[in-house]
Amino acid sequence: MTAAAMTERPAAYVPKGGYRLTGAGLLRSEWTKLWSLRSTWIVLLCAVVFAAGLGALISASVPSDQGLAGADMALSFAMAGVSMSSVFIAVLGILTVTGEYTTGSIRSTMSAAPKRLGVLAAKAVVYGAVVAVLFSAMVFVTFFLSQALLDDPALSVSLGDDGVLRALFGYVAMIVYLALLAIALGSILRNSAGSIAFYIGVIMILPQLATILPWDWVADVVPYAPGNVANTLILVDTSQSTLGVGESWLWMGIWLVVAYGLAGVLLKRRDV
């Protein structure tokens, strides 16, 4: 017979008040989680160095007597590394979600925030903001670096020129959009390898491959593919693109709503 059985039962313990699960708390938590992994630092550093480095390298090696001209041409040299670098960003975005599933830390996360959706939102906001700030800086540094390295006066562009600033921020918007898409994708598939393969295969490569198919309708559809809708934003002269700037934003919004809608429904429905 244990002692407790003979004595009165103690009154039920009442937890001390004061602590609350909040949206701000979830944001701070995701911020802590993001920066407490070594892989975050490594991948982000790689992404920035790669983008800036490749842009500078290519700008420095452009010969000046090729008749290359125009703001879009100049920007394409400066931002030559951005599409590669967006892969780093997307992969890290995927890992912030799938890493939790493969290691099991998702169980801690979701028992602290059992409504679940707030966690996905906080991940998207924190990572989106980090990528936005980092790439805003990267884009401008690379732009000026590239301008200093490009010899040809025909490729000389100023920030004040029509559409240049918009195109530079277009690069930032595109990267943030892809990062957000990657997070939703990770949340839907939950598996690192699967999500990365899907991202590279279906979002990045498939639309490019599709253009060589012989059917006309494919070419009509391809600009609306989730990996392509941001392409207008990075152009200084958008007169040739299928989607206008407004349409481009609209379609980015549509794809994010679709991706996060599906991710949210699955997150609520499935067992952790």
Next chain:
Amino acid sequence: MIEIEHLTKRYGKKTAVDDLTFAVKPGVVTGFLGPNGAGKSTTMRAIVGLDAPTSGLARVNGQHYSQFKSPLTEVGALLEAKSVHAGRSAYKHLLALARTHGIPAKRVHEVIDLVGLHEVAGKRVGGFSLGMGQRLGIAVALLGDPAVLILDEPVNGLDPDGVKWIRLLLKGLASEGRTVFLSSHLMSELAQTAEHLIVIGQGKLLADTTVDDFVNGSGKARVRVVSPDAARLAEHLAGPGITIASPERGVLEVSGTEAAVVGQTAAAHGLVLHELRTDRGSLEDAFMQLTADSVEYRQTVEGAK
């Protein structure tokens, strides 16, 4: 207070938990016992809302877990499988969880000290031993100073010191009026910690009882007597409902009576006793008897018995 009502959980065709109903009361340690695959972990995951029940429900203090405004201060859970990112340090893992609720870093340091992880708190969890991982899981459970604790096999991987520590810790927490619910498949372990028992097998409730009743009710209690006059004592003890065995010379094992009766009988006839004690029957025996029909993963090696 944890209330489980008609909880059923199926994974595809597999029924892991089958119409389970029981309650876990505050103020005592309640053990949750069952053989491998009985559905203990599944039930615990359902309580903290990680797995949605196929039917039925699990409530904590009258509410569904996901309705709590501050889940970590209501329920602290240590779940079976590792629930930490291997690349993160123990401190940052705890800090990230604490921040969701605005719990200060001071509390994180407190629980780290409490579970004895001070030295390794800054190291990546991937390098932790089983026992260290388990201590971190206990720290997570205690982080919000919760009213209800749910611990899935907390002694798993702990050294004897650690086992003793957690036993005292859990009893202490229960005596403060908290609800403490811990699972194990070792009856002997639970008998030393828990006062109340919930036993399940193949997802079904087998027993909901106190540890004492469970042990006594197993019908295995018998009196062991060592006496130079064993043969004569046996003659005097014999009667209806009483069975007497003599495993060796001078030793009797009497069932169907009590030690007091045996002692009185001996005294009345002036017989010398060298030893007189009640064998409660092993707890594992009682447990195995109860779950005999519901053991799912039985080893099939010949002569294993």
